[in-house]
Amino acid sequence: MTQMATPIKPRDRILVALDTPDVDKATALSRQLAGKVGGIKLGLEFFNANGPQGVRQVVRAGPEETPRGEPAKQQRLFLDLKYHDIPNTVAGAVRSAMPLAPSILNVHAVGGPAMMKAALDAANFEAEQLGIVRPMLIAVTVLTSMDDGDLDATGQIGPARDQVLRLAALTQKAGLDGVVCSSHEIAALRAECGPDFKLIVPGIRPAGAALGDQKRVMTPAQAIAEGADFLVIGRPITGAEDPAAAAEAIAADVDAG
Numbered sequence: 342m343t344q345m346a347t348p349i350k351p352r353d354r355i356l357v358a359l360d361t362p363d364v365d366k367a368t369a370l371s372r373q374l375a376g377k378v379g380g381i382k383l384g385l386e387f388f389n390a391n392g393p394q395g396v397r398q399v400v401r402a403g404p405e406e407t408p409r410g411e412p413a414k415q416q417r418l419f420l421d422l423k424y425h426d427i428p429n430t431v432a433g434a435v436r437s438a439m440p441l442a443p444s445i446l447n448v449h450a451v452g453g454p455a456m457m458k459a460a461l462d463a464a465n466f467e468a469e470q471l472g473i474v475r476p477m478l479i480a481v482t483v484l485t486s487m488d489d490g491d492l493d494a495t496g497q498i499g500p501a502r503d504q505v506l507r508l509a510a511l512t513q514k515a516g517l518d519g520v521v522c523s524s525h526e527i528a529a530l531r532a533e534c535g536p537d538f539k540l541i542v543p544g545i546r547p548a549g550a551a552l553g554d555q556k557r558v559m560t561p562a563q564a565i566a567e568g569a570d571f572l573v574i575g576r577p578i579t580g581a582e583d584p585a586a587a588a589e590a591i592a593a594d595v596d597a598g
């Protein structure tokens with residue numbers, strides 16, 4: 342008998358970026374959003390202020406117990422520290438992060454194949470040592486805050502779409518699970534990298550929302566329709582008057598996509 346894959350719920354495709362140095366604010370948001378999003382993303386701003394201990398506090402901030410009285414589940418954690426250094430240093434960083442049991446870890450693809458491979462080997466080794474599931478390991482391609490002009494200025498060969506495809510091919514060859522890309526490259530990446538390569542997409546803005554520093558953007562429904570696996574969304578949820586309601590509205594948009 343073949344087993345049917347459980348479809349992913351629309352809300353589980355949302356990873357909410359808690360970009361704040363304030364551990365109490367992040368904890369409150371994590372609590373408010375428990376069960377309304379697929380996970381939380383803690384990145385450089387939070388980590389540099391609060392370290393691993395702060396991360397532990399925020400991921401435990403789900404409801405105290407489930408309606409049936411089982412122990413509380415931890416929030417799924419995307420630890421977004423975007424490693425980019427020599428392979429030995431990145432492998433060490435990955436090993437140090439693994440006791441936090443993240444679901445997703447990331448590196449910068451421009452760090453190159455040897456660095457990505459070192460990160461993957463370290464994650465595999467450490468997961469086995471700790472007896473936990475290896476996190477999804479993904480690589481950032483071209484930041485969603487950059488456009489073709491920014492690539493030129495940094496001496497990278499554009500247009501952005503070509504550079505994203507180049508870096509994604511490198512990432513896939515190194516054995517990583519997927520990439521962070523903008524919504525504008527989803528369709529091309531799906532065609533090039535196949536259905537199993539994970540596409541994690543920030544730069545998501547519900548219709549009419551402020552862009553902030555994002556340049557390559559789409560609505561949640563559009564990005565899902567293009568083929569995104571997960572959407573990384575910060576300010577449209579965390580800056581809303583009612584973050585839980587904003588997350589629910591975005592989940593409805595994801596469903597439409």
Ligand SMILES: O=C(O)c1cc(=O)[nH]c(=O)n1[C@@H]1O[C@H](COP(=O)(O)O)[C@@H](O)[C@H]1O
Nearest residue numbers: 358360483484485521543544573574575576
């Ligand atoms: O790696 C990321 O998550 C990331 C990559 C990228 O290219 N662009 C990007 O915006 N991000 C992250 O996605 C989040 C987007 O937040 P908002 O612009 O507030 O929705 C931030 O936490 C960024 O650090």
